[in-house]
Amino acid sequence: MTRPAEIEVLRAGALTTVQDLGRPGWAHLGVPRSGALDPTALRLANRLVGNPEQAAGLEITLTGCTLRLTQAATVAITGAEVAVRAGDRPGDTGRPLTVPAGTVLRVGPARRGVRSWLAVAGGIDVSPVLGSRATDTLAGLGPPVLRDGDRLPLGVPLAQPAPVDVTVGPPPASELRLTVRLGPRDDWFTPGALDLLFGTAYTVSPVSNRVGARLAGAALPRAVAGELPSEGIVLGAVQVPADGQPLIFLADHPTTGGYPVIGVVTDVTPLAQARPGTTVRFHGPQR
Known part of the structure; x- marks a missing residue:
């Protein structure tokens, strides 16, 4: 057989x-x-x-x-x-x-x-x-x-391979510009925190993985103290733990979290190829 x-x-x-x-x-x-x-x-x-x-x-x-x-x-x-x-x-x-x-x-x-x-x-x-x-x-x-x-x-092949000589993908960028939609908890942060988020550069941390891309840079100060009850988390959510350093959730993210989410990145795909030390800048709507 x-x-x-x-x-x-x-x-x-x-x-x-x-x-x-x-x-x-x-x-x-x-x-x-x-x-x-x-x-x-x-x-x-x-x-x-x-x-x-x-x-x-x-x-x-x-x-x-x-x-x-x-x-x-x-x-x-x-x-x-x-x-x-x-x-x-x-x-x-x-x-x-x-x-x-x-x-x-x-x-x-x-x-x-x-x-x-x-x-x-x-x-x-x-x-x-x-x-x-x-x-x-x-x-x-x-x-x-x-x-x-x-x-x-392995499964059974269903079709012939594609008749192409080569395909070329975009090279990994040395600096990523990520679009962020603010909310749901941007009001938990000071106006200065939003200025830092959109006005300074962050770098990808070596402890990033499939769960999330941890960033290092300016800490985002809170306007609201205390704890937030756990609420839903989506792909691209920018969660801010107690140390103020943003964390962008990726494919294996949890479905709930207790730290406030300042915004959501609309497309996290570029982070799949981001090595530690890669520069990340956020941009979003006018405030």
Whole structure:
């Protein structure tokens, strides 16, 4: 009997997870959406190998990973600038790559950016949880973070790879400009805090992760003292803990929080490739 196609994880790297487009619609049960930090990059990788855009792939963080495919398959890698090798043969990001059975596929460390997304024809066929195969690193839903020696089943390819030579994504920016809509708790902060938020630069902290991007810079002074009862948190919420340093919530954010949210970033995708030390500036409506 023919064994099902699998990916064997030889080296998992710093943080490699299974991700798809997430599990929306469960916030009322305390379950965030999760999913790829850059959904556009995952969609592109899936299109390149002929998968539906919602197929599960791998999100690979910073240090790369090493894999072996038990059967021949087409893969594609998007996102960060990395070196790719299938056995002794170099590959390119942003284009389909045919990998023979048993070949070792190496995704090197990110030279620019932080994260890469790897799609395999047929998709990663782990069991879905609440309609998604995404790993939620905060809630613990979905498959666990990958470890050396793990084996992941692959689905059956549904279409031919895309007939393209190469696709080129935007390079990671050295400075991010993020649009913020104020509220719901901007009135808990002084006017001076809003001047600092929109008028000074912050940097991405090394302790950032899939839950949130922690920033370092000018502390935002409060106008209202005391505690805030826990309330709903959405993707992109800019929460301000007691130390006054903003925290931007990302894909694996909690669904409630007790610190005031001064505003919400309208698009957090650029933070997927923001290395520690990257400059972040906020802009928003006239005040």
